[in-house]
Amino acid sequence: xxxxxYDLIGNEIIAGLLVAIVPLTIILVFALFGIWLxxxxxxxxxxxxxxxxxxxxxxxxxxxxxxxxxxxxxxxATDADKTLxxxxxxxxxxxxxxxxxxxxxxxxLLGSEVEIxxxxxxxxxSLVVAGILMAGWSANNKYSLLGAMRAAxxxxxxxxxxxxIVLSMVMLTGTLSLDKISQMQTSSxxxxxxxxxxxxxxxxFLLIPFMFVGALILFISTxxxxxxxxxxxxxAESELVAGxxxxxxGMKWGMFMLAEYGNMFAVSAIIVILFFGGYQSxxxxxxNSVGVQWLVPFEQGFWFIAKGLTLVFVQMWxxxxxxxxxxxxxxxxxxxxxxxYAFLNLIIIGIISLL
Amino acid sequence: xxxxxxxxxxxxGPQHPSTHGVLRLELxxxxxxxxxxxxxxxxxxxxxxxxxxxxxxxxxxxxxxRLDYLAAMGNNFGYVIAVEKLLGIQIPERVEYIRVxxxxxxxxxxxxxAIATNGADIGALTPxxxxxxxxxxxxxxxxxxxxxxxxxxxxxxxxxSHDIHxxxxxxxxxxxxxxxxxxxxxxxxxxxNKIFIERTANxxxxxxxxxxxxxxxxxxxxxxxxxxxxxxxDPYSIYNRFDFEIPTGKGLVGAVGDCWDxxxxxxxxxxxxxxxxxxxxxxxxxxxxxxxxxxxxxxxxGTVYARVENPRGELGYFIISDGNxxxxxxxxxxxSFVNLEVMGExxxxxxxxxxxxxxxxxxxxxxxxxx
Amino acid sequence: xxxxxxxxxxxxxxxxxxxxxxxxxxxxEPIITVDPMQINKVGLFLRNNNTLKFDSLMVLSGVDDxxxxxxxxxxxxxxISGGTLSVYYHLHSTNLKHKITLKVSTPRETPQVESVYxxxxxxxxxxxxxxxxxxxxxxNHPDLRRILxxxxxxxxxxxxxxxxxxxxxxxxxxxx
Numbered sequence: 059x060x061x062x063x064y065d066l067i068g069n070e071i072i073a074g075l076l077v078a079i080v081p082l083t084i085i086l087v088f089a090l091f092g093i094w095l096x097x098x099x100x101x102x103x104x105x106x107x108x109x110x111x112x113x114x115x116x117x118x119x120x121x122x123x124x125x126x127x128x129x130x131x132x133x134x135a136t137d138a139d140k141t142l143x144x145x146x147x148x149x150x151x152x153x154x155x156x157x158x159x160x161x162x163x164x165x166x167l168l169g170s171e172v173e174i175x176x177x178x179x180x181x182x183x184s185l186v187v188a189g190i191l192m193a194g195w196s197a198n199n200k201y202s203l204l205g206a207m208r209a210a211x212x213x214x215x216x217x218x219x220x221x222x223i224v225l226s227m228v229m230l231t232g233t234l235s236l237d238k239i240s241q242m243q244t245s246s247x248x249x250x251x252x253x254x255x256x257x258x259x260x261x262x263f264l265l266i267p268f269m270f271v272g273a274l275i276l277f278i279s280t281x282x283x284x285x286x287x288x289x290x291x292x293x294a295e296s297e298l299v300a301g302x303x304x305x306x307x308g309m310k311w312g313m314f315m316l317a318e319y320g321n322m323f324a325v326s327a328i329i330v331i332l333f334f335g336g337y338q339s340x341x342x343x344x345x346n347s348v349g350v351q352w353l354v355p356f357e358q359g360f361w362f363i364a365k366g367l368t369l370v371f372v373q374m375w376x377x378x379x380x381x382x383x384x385x386x387x388x389x390x391x392x393x394x395x396x397x398x399y400a401f402l403n404l405i406i407i408g409i410i411s412l413l
Numbered sequence: 414x415x416x417x418x419x420x421x422x423x424x425x426g427p428q429h430p431s432t433h434g435v436l437r438l439e440l441x442x443x444x445x446x447x448x449x450x451x452x453x454x455x456x457x458x459x460x461x462x463x464x465x466x467x468x469x470x471x472x473x474x475x476x477x478x479r480l481d482y483l484a485a486m487g488n489n490f491g492y493v494i495a496v497e498k499l500l501g502i503q504i505p506e507r508v509e510y511i512r513v514x515x516x517x518x519x520x521x522x523x524x525x526x527a528i529a530t531n532g533a534d535i536g537a538l539t540p541x542x543x544x545x546x547x548x549x550x551x552x553x554x555x556x557x558x559x560x561x562x563x564x565x566x567x568x569x570x571x572x573x574s575h576d577i578h579x580x581x582x583x584x585x586x587x588x589x590x591x592x593x594x595x596x597x598x599x600x601x602x603x604x605x606n607k608i609f610i611e612r613t614a615n616x617x618x619x620x621x622x623x624x625x626x627x628x629x630x631x632x633x634x635x636x637x638x639x640x641x642x643x644x645x646x647d648p649y650s651i652y653n654r655f656d657f658e659i660p661t662g663k664g665l666v667g668a669v670g671d672c673w674d675x676x677x678x679x680x681x682x683x684x685x686x687x688x689x690x691x692x693x694x695x696x697x698x699x700x701x702x703x704x705x706x707x708x709x710x711x712x713x714x715g716t717v718y719a720r721v722e723n724p725r726g727e728l729g730y731f732i733i734s735d736g737n738x739x740x741x742x743x744x745x746x747x748x749s750f751v752n753l754e755v756m757g758e759x760x761x762x763x764x765x766x767x768x769x770x771x772x773x774x775x776x777x778x779x780x781x782x783x784x
Numbered sequence: 785x786x787x788x789x790x791x792x793x794x795x796x797x798x799x800x801x802x803x804x805x806x807x808x809x810x811x812x813e814p815i816i817t818v819d820p821m822q823i824n825k826v827g828l829f830l831r832n833n834n835t836l837k838f839d840s841l842m843v844l845s846g847v848d849d850x851x852x853x854x855x856x857x858x859x860x861x862x863x864i865s866g867g868t869l870s871v872y873y874h875l876h877s878t879n880l881k882h883k884i885t886l887k888v889s890t891p892r893e894t895p896q897v898e899s900v901y902x903x904x905x906x907x908x909x910x911x912x913x914x915x916x917x918x919x920x921x922x923x924n925h926p927d928l929r930r931i932l933x934x935x936x937x938x939x940x941x942x943x944x945x946x947x948x949x950x951x952x953x954x955x956x957x958x959x960x
Contacts, residue, residue: 100538104542104543105543105546106542200421201423204765287536288536290536379537379602380608381608382535382536382612383612384611385766387612454931454932455933455934462943623905626839626840626906627906628840628841641878646881716885729842729843729874731843731845742848744843751906754905754908754909
């Protein structure tokens with residue numbers, strides 16, 4: 059997309075800026091929509107209605123909340139470490155925002171075409187840990203400190219199963235670039251990676267159960283990465299008031315929330331790309347059959363966002379159904395169950411891919 | 414050279430989303446491990462006992478409502494029984510039946526709050542909404558009878574303040590039919606949920622002899638295995654006419670006496686209350702609910718200790734009368750006051766997250782702890 | 785199951801003079817009066833004896849008997865001097881299903897009672913409350929401090945009959 063804009067405008071800097079703004083807009087619009095969706099989903103699951111007055115069924119509620127947050131007074135505790143306190147939300151937001159640079163929304167809408175796509179995502183989302191630790195320490199509050207310590211332990215531990223599953227997919231498809239992985243799963247849903255990949259043969263059928271296991275492990279580990287129930291010990295409302303962002307108010311808290319929803323969509327996008335065919339449609343393209351070629355990228359964008367939203371909906375569904383795990387049980391799940399299974403998965407997929 | 418370490422003192426302060434009121438827990442923790450827990454109470458002390466000495470006997474009844482504000486019918490019941498024992502009067506049958514039905518409905522309502530907040534503290538936010546929806550039915554039954562949803566002033570010395578509404582029996586039967594499937598839904602959603610069991614089984618195990626020594630009562634004592642219920646041991650009103658079981662903790666998914674057992678005892682007690690209401694609702698005799706209320710309540714000199722089975726445990730009233738129209742001394746033995754003492758014993762060796770689970774399973778209300 | 789007269793006879797044969805009497809005029813239950821300094825031994829006997837087995841203390845209440853003489857203080861307030869403060873113990877047994885009530889009385893000026901902390905752990909907070917509200921000192925209690933009033937409340941013991949609210953507490957005006 060950078061190339062397209064450069065040819066259009068001719069100026070490197072402006073093209074670069076525009077390329078950066080598109081994912082930013084997507085993340086902001088999604089956060090707006092995501093918060094409203096969460097409130098409505100949780101309300102209907104709990105046999106009540108949710109926001110109904112601001113706009114049609116309350117869809118402007120997030121806009122109202124945003125305007126309220128922008129007007130709030132920014133109170134900082136006297137003993138808080140001011141530099142770290144101010145930098146922490148920026149770091150957390152950057153970590154989740156930067157991951158969007160390599161996520162392909164359609165075959166033409168890609169932030170930057172680096173070859174190391176998924177590796178870059180894993181690396182830059184680890185920046186979030188530093189931000190969380192800074193937030194917890196600088197607030198000078200014992201609850202924040204406890205929440206930050208738990209969050210750091212949780213995020214760092216759950217990166218390992220994520221990396222192992224990603225490694226097995228990279229091994230199977232042979233490339234790190236998310237765009238190429240999406241392109242490999244073309245023409246119908248039978249070619250998606252979760253059904254064994256595009257190459258027809260014995261190995262495809264052998265792979266199917268292990269792909270399902272891999273997708274499940276990846277879904278659980280990324281749920282822990284974004285601190286959602288059942289893994290939301292760092293922000294456990296009834297225990298630690300609000301964990302590492304107890305002392306934040308106004309727009310800084312808004313940045314943490316934006317980062318959380320941005321993260322949710324980003325990890326859903328990664329799972330969709332790795333397993334569910336990326337932006338490919340499951341049933342073929344309307345534009346192709348009618349002959350209107352320029353419609354195809356829009357359809358791909360639509361399918362990508364639909365699949366991503368389905369996974370986000372499943373994440374929200376789990377949040378309102380299950381209780382939360384205690385911190386040592388969380389660690390047990392990661393180190394004693396997910397990592398051995400992910401390893402086993404890796405080895406078996408490697409063997410099968412040699413066939 | 415050994416590393417100098419310090420333990421951290423964390424205050425789960427008077428204002429906290431999950432301490433069920435204004436309770437201050439001083440935790441001494443090392444990382445996540447708890448070394449000691451000291452509860453500090455007194456934030457809601459309203460000097461009920463001193464007020465009772467300045468009021469006449471009927472005027473004390475609204476004050477007793479406000480002790481355990483989630484189970485107000487039970488508080489009224491206890492006080493009224495104590496004064497009636499001192500006076501030695503006979504109560505009409507209709508009054509007795511209605512009192513029992515109200516007390517059992519209140520038991521269900523109070524257990525709904527206890528279970529819902531227990532689940533909400535552990536993180537399951539949805540059963541909270543479902544159970545409060547069902548509690549609304551009970552509160553509207555109460556509102557139909559005496560006009561108030563939470564603090565009733567309903568049971569008077571010698572009778573009741575209002576007779577029941579003509580629609581009350583029909584609506585109570587509708588409620589019973591509506592509520593039985595909800596308990597099944599609750600069991601599927603929360604009670605046998607694997608994560609909930611992980612959080613509450615084998616946590617906060619209370620051995621039976623410790624429980625008796627500390628004077629625990631109610632679901633806390635029954636969860637540890639002893640089948641002790643004031644309605645059977647020391648029958649008051651007409652409870653000896655009804656056939657109901659007393660659920661105890663049997664250690665189905667963990668040790669006997671852990672948090673899950675106390676929680677499950679409450680779920681089973683709700684079903685038993687439904688049985689009692691079913692037996693009583695069809696047999697209410699005719700009569701006048703105010704016929705036995707004496708004109709002047711001046712008990713003879715003496716002391717009495719009467720106890721009732723409140724949803725939280727054994728609620729006792731110790732009343733000393735010196736022949737005046739005001740009581741000389743009213744002492745309330747609040748079940749949560751005694752149950753909270755166990756907290757220091759239960760929390761040793763657990764993690765910070767377990768303190769919340771244990772506190773939720775003890776089910777305390779600060780109104781009656783501080784009086 | 786024993787009734788109170790039998791329990792009284794058993795205690796009298798064991799402890800002799802320290803069991804001061806059995807009051808039977810009360811309409812509901814007879815009360816056994818005990819010497820305040822012996823209540824610990826009596827409690828241990830009641831708990832450990834196989835025919836009695838009182839393993840549960842239901843409630844421990846302090847009472848201001850108000851049986852002293854009323855005198856007027858310098859500023860016209862009525863004080864009571866002399867008389868006694870009492871503590872009532874209600875016990876029951878979970879196995880043998882019987883109940884008994886004990887009572888100790890101490891002089892108002894120096895109220896001291898033996899603590900039964902090591903007999904029934906329930907008495908921990910109950911005795912703290914009796915100390916807080918009446919000023920009764922329980923000897924050998926491990927942690928006797930105020931429980932319901934603020935820890936540094938200096939103005940007396942609220943449930944006594946001659947208690948008056950102070951004017952100020954830490955700069956805040958007390959009378960509402």
